[in-house]
Amino acid sequence: MILMACFVGVIIYLLYTMGNSSYKETKYRGEPFLSGNPPIGEGEEDQEPINIRGDNFYWGFITALKFYFKPLIGRHTGRLNDYIFWFMLTMLVVVVVLALI
Amino acid sequence: MINYFYHSPVLIILIPLISALVIPIFGSISKKLQHALFFMILLTTTFFGILMSYEIYTVGEWSLAIELGTLELISGGHVFVTHLSADGISAISAIILSITSVAAGLYSYANLKKEEGSVNRYYILFLITVAGTHGMIFSADFFSRFIWFQVVTASTAALVAFRKYDDRAFEAALKYLTLSFIAWSFFLLSIIIAYHVHGEMQFYELAESITGAFFDRIVMAILIVVMAFKSGAVPLHFVKPDAYSRAPSSVTAVMVVVSQAGLWTLFRIVFNVFGTDVNTYVVGWIVIILGVLSAFIGVSMALVQRSIKRLMAYHAISQTGYMLFGVGVGIAVMGTTDMGSFGRDAMVGGIFHIMNHAIYKGLLFLTAGAIIFRTGERDLNKMGGLGRNMKWTMLFFIIGALAISGVPPLNGFTSKIIIYRSVYMFNPALTVVGMIVSILTLASFYKVFHSVFMGPEREKYSEVKEAPLSMLIGMAFLAGVVILLSLFPGTAINVFVEPAIEALGVIP
Numbered sequence: 001m002i003l004m005a006c007f008v009g010v011i012i013y014l015l016y017t018m019g020n021s022s023y024k025e026t027k028y029r030g031e032p033f034l035s036g037n038p039p040i041g042e043g044e045e046d047q048e049p050i051n052i053r054g055d056n057f058y059w060g061f062i063t064a065l066k067f068y069f070k071p072l073i074g075r076h077t078g079r080l081n082d083y084i085f086w087f088m089l090t091m092l093v094v095v096v097v098l099a100l101i
Numbered sequence: 102m103i104n105y106f107y108h109s110p111v112l113i114i115l116i117p118l119i120s121a122l123v124i125p126i127f128g129s130i131s132k133k134l135q136h137a138l139f140f141m142i143l144l145t146t147t148f149f150g151i152l153m154s155y156e157i158y159t160v161g162e163w164s165l166a167i168e169l170g171t172l173e174l175i176s177g178g179h180v181f182v183t184h185l186s187a188d189g190i191s192a193i194s195a196i197i198l199s200i201t202s203v204a205a206g207l208y209s210y211a212n213l214k215k216e217e218g219s220v221n222r223y224y225i226l227f228l229i230t231v232a233g234t235h236g237m238i239f240s241a242d243f244f245s246r247f248i249w250f251q252v253v254t255a256s257t258a259a260l261v262a263f264r265k266y267d268d269r270a271f272e273a274a275l276k277y278l279t280l281s282f283i284a285w286s287f288f289l290l291s292i293i294i295a296y297h298v299h300g301e302m303q304f305y306e307l308a309e310s311i312t313g314a315f316f317d318r319i320v321m322a323i324l325i326v327v328m329a330f331k332s333g334a335v336p337l338h339f340v341k342p343d344a345y346s347r348a349p350s351s352v353t354a355v356m357v358v359v360s361q362a363g364l365w366t367l368f369r370i371v372f373n374v375f376g377t378d379v380n381t382y383v384v385g386w387i388v389i390i391l392g393v394l395s396a397f398i399g400v401s402m403a404l405v406q407r408s409i410k411r412l413m414a415y416h417a418i419s420q421t422g423y424m425l426f427g428v429g430v431g432i433a434v435m436g437t438t439d440m441g442s443f444g445r446d447a448m449v450g451g452i453f454h455i456m457n458h459a460i461y462k463g464l465l466f467l468t469a470g471a472i473i474f475r476t477g478e479r480d481l482n483k484m485g486g487l488g489r490n491m492k493w494t495m496l497f498f499i500i501g502a503l504a505i506s507g508v509p510p511l512n513g514f515t516s517k518i519i520i521y522r523s524v525y526m527f528n529p530a531l532t533v534v535g536m537i538v539s540i541l542t543l544a545s546f547y548k549v550f551h552s553v554f555m556g557p558e559r560e561k562y563s564e565v566k567e568a569p570l571s572m573l574i575g576m577a578f579l580a581g582v583v584i585l586l587s588l589f590p591g592t593a594i595n596v597f598v599e600p601a602i603e604a605l606g607v608i609p
Binding site for chain 1: 275276279280283284287315318319321322323325326329330336337339340343379380383384387398401402404405407480481482483484485544548549551552556557
């Protein structure tokens with residue numbers, strides 16, 4: 001139990017040392033913004049524009065993995081010819097694999 | 102005296118089918134009466150579904166052979182017989198379809214009131230879809246199953262294009278119809294080959310003459326691809342988001358179950374017809390690869406969607422992946438000693454996930470429909486703050502979203518944990534994929550939750566009201582089933598999943 005507490009303490013300390021030492025408390029810093037709630041002490045501003053919309057939700061994640069998402073979205077053309085191509089290709093691959101084995 | 106137990110498979114198909122012919126008459130008398138009758142038909146079908154499941158659970162399975170007619174040929178007479186099979190697979194799928202269609206039937210009342218013009222074709226097509234899906238599930242020979250697949254493809258495509266004013270719905274229906282008929286042409290080709298080689302179409306008789314020779318393997322390969330297409334597996338999934346997103350939400354909920362008929366047929370083909378006569382390890386890996394692709398690509402595409410229903414449609418594809426790689430592991434170890442341990446568990450997880458998925462995905466589609474019904478908007482970028490006005494819808498959405506994301510103690514968690522544990526014994530990488538997909542599922546449903554319900558009140562939605570009562574009752578019914586399955590997963594597995602495993606002939 002003591003060992004476990006020490007281990008957790010070390011982890012917390014390591015995480016603490018990795019923080020930004022120049023951080024200073026200022027207005028709005030560290031306050032939640034996702035939900036669109038008014039900042040503490042304010043409330044008269046129009047909240048709609050500061051609310052994060054669906055498309056922007058995982059913008060960072062999707063941009064970082066652009067090499068994966070871009071070709072993936074590109075394959076979903078909405079064209080029937082492409083749908084048929086993928087169907088025929090899968091059919092060919094599975095038939096060949098099972099016929100040969 | 103009719104033996105209702107024995108004839109329940111016939112009654113489950115015939116009641117909605119015959120009712121589809123007479124229901125328009127009641128529309129001219131009263132719209133309310135027509136909808137009440139529509140709902141009663143769905144309830145009656147459910148009653149016979151429960152009756153049949155009870156009989157299968159207590160007594161065991163049985164099959165029926167119905168002579169449809171005789172065709173005089175030059176070479177002599179040919180008797181057309183359709184075979185129906187009432188076993189664990191039929192029972193679980195009939196129950197799933199009944200629950201979803203009852204909820205959709207309740208839900209659609211408010212939706213149909215808003216539609217302009219006659220809604221007769223909605224009732225007719227919906228009942229034909231229900232009858233046809235039951236027909237697919239019960240038929241125990243390839244030709245009958247082929248006919249029912251045609252019927253359901255035509256009726257669901259017409260339901261996708263139900264809203265005549267929506268040109269995108271027409272486009273989606275056309276794509277769905279074209280690709281489906283290409284797939285069914287291949288299906289027909291495979292059964293012609295099988296009939297030519299073995300002279301049989303009935304599953305169990307065909308199973309006796311299958312040897313795993315070249316043409317048997319060709320037939321199996323075609324059937325696997327066609328059924329993977331029907332269930333929406335990647336890379337055969339493209340038409341599903343188009344169709345699911347444009348169909349009325351009550352129809353989409355039922356379409357999820359219709360697409361599962363592809364999975365049930367795939368299981369029948371692999372376990373009951375071909376069994377260990379083919380290289381099950383390779384077949385299992387084909388199914389697993391389709392499953393992994395579906396799970397991962399489905400959830401990735403869901404993450405980048407803006408339309409609420411398209412996002413949910415991609416999740417339906419992603420969840421199909423879990424079912425495929427659960428059952429794929431069962432196929433890969435079929436006939437080995439591993440089947441007695443983790444192989445069987447993987448099958449239990451996969452089949453229980455089919456049941457869970459139909460219920461919570463149906464619920465999620467209904468919540469999406471309620472949101473679109475009230476706001477007229479399906480773009481997540483343009484929504485927000487609806488949690489203030491649509492509290493019940495938000496609650497039902499949360500239940501469905503947590504269940505699909507596999508958050509304990511909901512039913513999605515139970516089936517996923519069974520799959521994770523069992524596929525880990527086969528290949529740990531599959532469990533890692535499953536867990537990543539689950540995390541991404543939760544992430545994308547959080548995106549929907551926040552975009553739709555959270556945030557400041559939008560001025561244009563300040564007057565939006567809660568969903569109509571009939572919609573709320575439909576959603577509450579499915580949410581109640583989710584909670585029941587979450588509280589009593591052991592009972593659900595014993596009553597529905599175990600008989601299905603038994604019907605597939607999986608050695609314990």
